Amino acid sequence: xxxxxxxxxxxxxxxxxxQRAAFVDEAQAYGDxxxxxxxxxxxxxxxxxxxxxxxxxKAVEGHRVIGxxxxxxxxxxxxxxxxxVAPDRRxxxxxxxLLERVEAELRDLRPDLAALTLFTxxxxxxxxxxxxxxxxxVTHRERVADHLVMVHMRKELAAVTPG
Numbered sequence: 001x002x003x004x005x006x007x008x009x010x011x012x013x014x015x016x017x018x019q020r021a022a023f024v025d026e027a028q029a030y031g032d033x034x035x036x037x038x039x040x041x042x043x044x045x046x047x048x049x050x051x052x053x054x055x056x057x058k059a060v061e062g063h064r065v066i067g068x069x070x071x072x073x074x075x076x077x078x079x080x081x082x083x084x085v086a087p088d089r090r091x092x093x094x095x096x097x098l099l100e101r102v103e104a105e106l107r108d109l110r111p112d113l114a115a116l117t118l119f120t121x122x123x124x125x126x127x128x129x130x131x132x133x134x135x136x137x138v139t140h141r142e143r144v145a146d147h148l149v150m151v152h153m154r155k156e157l158a159a160v161t162p163g
């Protein structure tokens with residue numbers, strides 16, 4: 001079984017490695033080894049983990065990081081990104097649990113949060129299904145290269161009433 005915790009600076013190397021392993025199949029599907037999750041540097045991940053405006057969560061099984069997700073807030077919108085699960089731990093609820101937890105953490109930090117947004121590749125049917133099941137709907141598609149179309153998704157959040 002896995003647990004979800006906030007990531008710390010000490011997790012940078014493992015999260016960087018996890019991200020690279022998790023996104024290799026995306027790169028292969030698009031024929032593009034230069035997608036951002038694969039080209040992001042360890043130093044960038046370290047900076048992100050040190051940034052108080054960023055939320056990074058990790059899923060841990062024993063001492064191993066098997067999943068991670070990051071988010072930031074812009075205005076009243078949470079922007080979720082880099083949801084990654086180790087290839088050998090997929091289809092076990094890790095991604096869904098990370099999505100649920102990042103939403104809860106963001107709402108705790110920002111009760112005025114109105115929506116969450118994210119994006120994924122148009123050819124990533126499994127990712128889109130996961131996001132739809134979590135309450136996200138497609139808002140638009142964006143061609144970012146001849147071979148790459150991104151699907152942008154949004155989840156409206158009901159107002160949290162103090163109580």
